[in-house]
Amino acid sequence: MKRRSFLSQSGLVTAGLAILPSGLLRAGQSANDKLNIALIGAWGRATAHHGWLKEQSVVALCDVNEANLKLAAAVFPKAKTFFDWRQALDHPDLDAVVICTADHHHAFISNEALHRNLHVYCEKPLAISVDQARVLRSHWLTKKGKLATQVGTQMHAQENYARVKELILDGAIGELQSAIAWGNRQLRRTGYEPAGEPAPPGIHWDLWLGPSPEHPYSPKYFSGDPGANCLQWNMYADWGSGQIGDMGSHFMDLLYSVTDATLPTKISAKGEAPNPEVQPVDLETHFDHPANDWRGPIRISWYQGALKPRLPLDFIDLEILGHGALFKGTQGFIIADYSKRILIPMGKDADMSAYKPRTKERQLPAIGAFHENWLAACKDPSKSTCCDFEYHANLCEQQQLGLVAYRAGKDLKYDGKAGTVTNAPEANELLKRKYRDGWELKA
Numbered sequence: 001m002k003r004r005s006f007l008s009q010s011g012l013v014t015a016g017l018a019i020l021p022s023g024l025l026r027a028g029q030s031a032n033d034k035l036n037i038a039l040i041g042a043w044g045r046a047t048a049h050h051g052w053l054k055e056q057s058v059v060a061l062c063d064v065n066e067a068n069l070k071l072a073a074a075v076f077p078k079a080k081t082f083f084d085w086r087q088a089l090d091h092p093d094l095d096a097v098v099i100c101t102a103d104h105h106h107a108f109i110s111n112e113a114l115h116r117n118l119h120v121y122c123e124k125p126l127a128i129s130v131d132q133a134r135v136l137r138s139h140w141l142t143k144k145g146k147l148a149t150q151v152g153t154q155m156h157a158q159e160n161y162a163r164v165k166e167l168i169l170d171g172a173i174g175e176l177q178s179a180i181a182w183g184n185r186q187l188r189r190t191g192y193e194p195a196g197e198p199a200p201p202g203i204h205w206d207l208w209l210g211p212s213p214e215h216p217y218s219p220k221y222f223s224g225d226p227g228a229n230c231l232q233w234n235m236y237a238d239w240g241s242g243q244i245g246d247m248g249s250h251f252m253d254l255l256y257s258v259t260d261a262t263l264p265t266k267i268s269a270k271g272e273a274p275n276p277e278v279q280p281v282d283l284e285t286h287f288d289h290p291a292n293d294w295r296g297p298i299r300i301s302w303y304q305g306a307l308k309p310r311l312p313l314d315f316i317d318l319e320i321l322g323h324g325a326l327f328k329g330t331q332g333f334i335i336a337d338y339s340k341r342i343l344i345p346m347g348k349d350a351d352m353s354a355y356k357p358r359t360k361e362r363q364l365p366a367i368g369a370f371h372e373n374w375l376a377a378c379k380d381p382s383k384s385t386c387c388d389f390e391y392h393a394n395l396c397e398q399q400q401l402g403l404v405a406y407r408a409g410k411d412l413k414y415d416g417k418a419g420t421v422t423n424a425p426e427a428n429e430l431l432k433r434k435y436r437d438g439w440e441l442k443a
């Protein structure tokens with residue numbers, strides 16, 4: 001029985017409601033049903049998802065690069081193909097969308113998918129402005145419980161995240177004071193590439209630009225290895241957030257998941273001289289977070305490029321760890337990456353007497369495979385996912401506020417409820433992006 005006719009016969013489709021929330025849709029189906037998925041941005045990073053997508057039903061493929069679309073169509077021969085994601089979302093049988101495009105489309109595609117009551121898996125980062133993060137979060141909160149969303153920070157499912165959190169909750173470093181992450185990648189760009197040859201016929205440059213202001217095509221933006229081509233465009237200000245949005249999405253996810261952080265109240269940043277066309281290589285930014293129900297107020301920090309946090313221990317060299325996280329407490333430190341952790345008791349009271357390690361039975365439950373976490377929620381949206389659009393939009397909003405403080409050149413006070421900078425009105429201008437005519441982001 002066709003999904004639509006099943007819905008109408010079971011009385012779940014009512015007049016005037018074109019597409020029902022998939023939560024209802026799933027309720028009448030067995031757990032073995034496959035989701036009808038549109039894969040948007042079908043090559044590059046998407047190939048990391050092809051394996052599990054083959055076990056679902058990919059009915060639509062979209063890519064602005066015809067060569068990549070052809071490669072993906074060979075993997076999913078039954079799917080209809082599109083160059084424009086707005087047309088792909090018009091496919092009548094969709095349940096869900098997986099988004100692996102360039103970053104400046106993420107919020108737009110995700111928002112449109114939510115408007116169509118589709119489940120969404122979106123590669124990180126979800127947003128490239130404070131405004132985008134806020135629109136997506138508020139839109140998602142109106143659909144929570146009926147749909148499933150997940151942002152592609154797959155390291156979140158590593159057990160180490162839970163083990164680090166348990167060490168802190170169980171008192172191994174005393175009272176938590178700060179959480180710091182860093183990334184040493186240095187991809188210096190000076191400005192958009194100059195105009196040269198127009199895009200070749202197989203590359204739909206205008207669709208690639210989408211909401212972005214106009215810039216001339218350059219083959220350099222398409223010259224990276226599959227799955228790492230994002231490094232060819234994500235340093236440009238209209239298309240990405242540089243390293244704070246790229247690796248920062250993974251390592252600040254470790255900080256957020258451990259500290260249960262939401263939105264900062266104060267932000268400061270410093271780095272190299274700002275260039276409006278590109279994101280900085282060297283940047284250091286700090287965020288003050290209020291207390292929550294299990295810890296006091298903390299400071300979260302991000303360092304990138306040549307800048308790194310310092311430890312008051314000269315026999316531990318953080319330079320060796322290209323990307324990492326550091327949790328500082330009143331009685332010691334934890335240094336961690338995705339899969340490893342080092343506990344360093346330190347300070348005059350660091351005798352470990354306050355540390356009460358939990359039994360195996362009380363350990364935080366494993367998340368399991370990251371994509372399965374999303375698929376399970378697509379089938380039963382009353383289940384939550386570990387990186388939904390509320391959790392990740394908070395993290396994204398913080399990242400973007402770091403860039404706003406950097407460009408404003410001022411320490412900022414932030415009212416997260418209202419979404420406004422309260423001490424520097426000019427910084428509020430930087431919370432939102434300007435889009436090309438015809439593009440608007442509305443929840």
Ligand SMILES: NC(=O)c1ccc[n+]([C@@H]2O[C@H](COP(=O)([O-])OP(=O)(O)OC[C@H]3O[C@@H](n4cnc5c(N)ncnc54)[C@H](O)[C@@H]3O)[C@@H](O)[C@H]2O)c1
Pocket residue numbers: 040041042043044045046062063064065068083085100101102103105123124125152153154207208210226227228229230231246
């Ligand atoms: N989670 C991770 O660990 C991880 C790793 C790598 C990349 N990523 C993310 O995945 C995304 C893609 O990265 P990539 O390196 O594959 O980039 P990419 O430039 O290779 O783009 C991926 C594919 O999407 C297509 N595409 C781009 N914009 C499109 C649009 N508007 N509509 C349709 N197709 C479009 C491209 O032609 C390409 O085939 C980025 O957002 C990046 O941050 C995540």
